[in-house]
Amino acid sequence: MHGLLNRAIQRFLCDTHGGECWTHVARVAGVDPGGFEAMLTYEDELTEAVLEAAVARLDLPREMILEDLGTYLVSHPDLEALRRLLRFGGETFVDFLFSLDDLPERARLAVPDLELPELELAEDTEGGVAIRCRGGWPGVEYVLQGMLRALADDYGALAVLDVIERGPGQATVSISLLDTAFHKGRSFSLVADR
Amino acid sequence: MTGAARQGGAIMLDGAVLGRLLPMHLCLDAEGRVRQAGPTLERIAGTELAGRPFAEVVSLRRPAAATDIAGLLALAGRPLKLTLAVAPALPLKGLVAGLPDGGALIDISMGISLIEAVSRFDLTLGDFSPSDLAVELLYLHEAKSVVSAELSRLAERLNGARVSAEKEAATDTLTGLANRRRLDATLARLLGQGRAFALMQIDLDYFKLVNDTHGHDVGDAVLREVAHLLRAQCRTQDLVARVGGDEFVMILVDIVEPFRIARIAERLIRQIEEPIPVGMRECRISASIGVSVFSRQDSPDPKRLMREADCALYQSKGAGRARVTVFTRPEGAADNTDAA
Numbered sequence: 001m002h003g004l005l006n007r008a009i010q011r012f013l014c015d016t017h018g019g020e021c022w023t024h025v026a027r028v029a030g031v032d033p034g035g036f037e038a039m040l041t042y043e044d045e046l047t048e049a050v051l052e053a054a055v056a057r058l059d060l061p062r063e064m065i066l067e068d069l070g071t072y073l074v075s076h077p078d079l080e081a082l083r084r085l086l087r088f089g090g091e092t093f094v095d096f097l098f099s100l101d102d103l104p105e106r107a108r109l110a111v112p113d114l115e116l117p118e119l120e121l122a123e124d125t126e127g128g129v130a131i132r133c134r135g136g137w138p139g140v141e142y143v144l145q146g147m148l149r150a151l152a153d154d155y156g157a158l159a160v161l162d163v164i165e166r167g168p169g170q171a172t173v174s175i176s177l178l179d180t181a182f183h184k185g186r187s188f189s190l191v192a193d194r
Numbered sequence: 195m196t197g198a199a200r201q202g203g204a205i206m207l208d209g210a211v212l213g214r215l216l217p218m219h220l221c222l223d224a225e226g227r228v229r230q231a232g233p234t235l236e237r238i239a240g241t242e243l244a245g246r247p248f249a250e251v252v253s254l255r256r257p258a259a260a261t262d263i264a265g266l267l268a269l270a271g272r273p274l275k276l277t278l279a280v281a282p283a284l285p286l287k288g289l290v291a292g293l294p295d296g297g298a299l300i301d302i303s304m305g306i307s308l309i310e311a312v313s314r315f316d317l318t319l320g321d322f323s324p325s326d327l328a329v330e331l332l333y334l335h336e337a338k339s340v341v342s343a344e345l346s347r348l349a350e351r352l353n354g355a356r357v358s359a360e361k362e363a364a365t366d367t368l369t370g371l372a373n374r375r376r377l378d379a380t381l382a383r384l385l386g387q388g389r390a391f392a393l394m395q396i397d398l399d400y401f402k403l404v405n406d407t408h409g410h411d412v413g414d415a416v417l418r419e420v421a422h423l424l425r426a427q428c429r430t431q432d433l434v435a436r437v438g439g440d441e442f443v444m445i446l447v448d449i450v451e452p453f454r455i456a457r458i459a460e461r462l463i464r465q466i467e468e469p470i471p472v473g474m475r476e477c478r479i480s481a482s483i484g485v486s487v488f489s490r491q492d493s494p495d496p497k498r499l500m501r502e503a504d505c506a507l508y509q510s511k512g513a514g515r516a517r518v519t520v521f522t523r524p525e526g527a528a529d530n531t532d533a534a
Contacts, residue, residue, distance in 0.1 A: 004344075034351075037348055037351075038344045038347075038348070039341075039344055039345055039348045040348075081336070081340045082340075084336060085333065085336060085337055085340070088329060088332065088333040088336075090319070091318070091319040091320055106333070109330075109333075109334055109337065110334070110337030110338065110340070110341055111337075111341055189316060189318070190312045190313075190317060190318060190319065190329070190332050191309060191312045191313035191332070192336060
C-alpha cells in the first residue's frame with residue numbers, strides 16, 4: 001500500500017495513542033525502525049500486520065480504530081494540508097459529497113500511484129446519500145466514515161453516518177443530512193496562509 | 195429557459211445569467227462605457243463599474259493598447275494581455291467580441307496570475323464559474339506543494355543516510371580518524387588538483403610494549419590519545435589517518451619546506467613522548483616519522499609518495515627512533531635523503 005496511507009496510520013497511532021504505542025506496533029509488525037516513508041510503496045501485508053498489532057495493543061475493535069483514523073486525518077492540525085485538499089471538493093457539504101466520485105481521480109492528479117477505493121454516490125428519497133465504496137483494503141469504509149463525519153463538522157453540517165452494508169470488496173456508507181448549516185463550520189480560503 | 199431567449203440568430207442573455215457564466219466579463223455599450231460587469235470583477239475592483247469608460251477599468255497591453263471602442267473592436271477574437279486599474283502589476287488574459295449594437299463583450303481570465311489574484315482579493319469557490327478549471331488549478335498547485343515538500347523531506351533523509359554511511363565507511367572506528375580509504379581519496383584529490391603537500395608517515399615506538407604489558411584496553415586508550423594529539427596539530431585542510439595498528443599518516447597541505455616539516459614533526463614527537471595517563475598508569479611511547487613531499491612539478495603518483503615516505507621512515511627507525519627524516523629526490527642534491 002502507498003506510503004502516504006501507511007504514514008498516516010503511523011502518525012495517527014503516534015499522535016493519538018503515543019509514541020510508545022507506535023514503537024510497539026512497529027516492532028511487532030516488523031516495520032523499519034525509521035517508520036514509513038510517505039513517498040514509497042509497501043507490501044499490503046505490512047499494513048495489515050500494523051493494523052493487527054494496533055488492534056491487539058489498544059484492545060479496541062478494528063472498526064473503531066479505523067474510524068478514529070478517518071476523523072484524525074481531517075481534524076488534526078498537523079494534517080491541515082489534507083483537510084484543505086478535501087475542501088477543494090465543494091463550497092458546501094452537499095457539493096462536497098457530490099464531488100466524492102471524483103476523489104480517486106483527484107488524488108491521482110496529486111500522487112499518480114495513489115490507489116483509493118472507487119466511490120459511487122446514490123441519493124435516496126429522504127434526501128440522504130449512500131456512498132458505495134469498492135476496492136481498497138478491508139475496513140477502508142470505516143476510515144471513510146470517520147473522514148466524512150469530521151468533514152460534515154468542518155463544513156458546519158449535522159449528519160448521521162453509518163456503514164450499512166458490508167460485503168467482500170465493497171461496503172456502503174449512508175449519510176442522513178439533518179441540517180446543512182447547523183453551525184458556522186471552519187473557514188476555508190482558496191489560498192493557504194503563507 | 196429562464197434568462198435566455200432566441201431572437202433571430204442571436205441568443206439574448208440576461209445580466210445575472212451572463213454574470214454566472216462569465217463572472218469576470220465587461221459588457222460595453224457603443225460608446226465604450228460599462229453597461230454591466232461580472233460579479234467577480236466588481237468584487238476585485240471593489241466598486242460598481244457600470245457607467246465607467248472601459249479604459250478606466252482595464253488597460254490593454256498586447257497585442258496593442260486600446261482606449262476607445264473602435265480600437266477595442268479591432269482586437270476582437272485575438273488573445274489579449276491586459277491588466278486591471280486596481281492591480282496594474284497583475285497580468286491577465288482576455289478576449290473581446292463585438293456585439294450587434296456596436297458595443298463589445300470582454301471576458302477576462304486570471305491566467306497564470308490565478309494564485310496571486312485569489313490570495314490578494316480573497317476569492318472563494320463561488321467567485322468562479324463551476325465550469326472554470328481555475329479551482330482545479332488551485333487544488334493541483336496546493337497538492338503539488340504538499341507532495342514536493344514530502345519528496346524533498348525524503349531526499350533529505352536519504353542524503354543524510356548517504357552522508358553518514360560514507361563517513362562511517364571512511365572512518366577508523368577506534369580513534370575517529372580517517373581510514374586508509376579516505377586517505378587514498380584525499381591523496382587522489384590533492385594530486386588531481388596539483389596542490390603541494392607533505393605526506394607524513396608516523397610510526398609509534400614502544401607501543402607493542404604497552405600492549406603486551408598492560409593489555410589491549412590500555413593500548414587502545416593510548417592510540418586514542420595519540421589521535422587526539424595529531425588532530426590538534428591539524429588545520430581544517432589537513433588530514434590525519436590511522437592506517438595500521440600503530441601507524442598514522444598526516445597530510446599537511448601547502449607545507450613543503452623541509453625545515454618547517456621537520457619542526458612540526460619534532461613537536462609531534464615531543465608531545466607523543468609526554469607520559470600518557472591511563473587509569474592509574476602512565477604509559478611512555480615515542481614515534482618515528484618519515485616524510486615525502488609533493489610539489490606541483492612532480493608527477494602525481496600516490497604510490498611513489500607513499501614509498502618515499504616509507505623509505506624516510508625506515509631511515510628514522512634505523513637511526514635510533516624518535517627521529518624525523520624528510521625524503522629528498524636524487525635529481526636535486528647528491529644524497530637521497532636529508533636527515534633532520
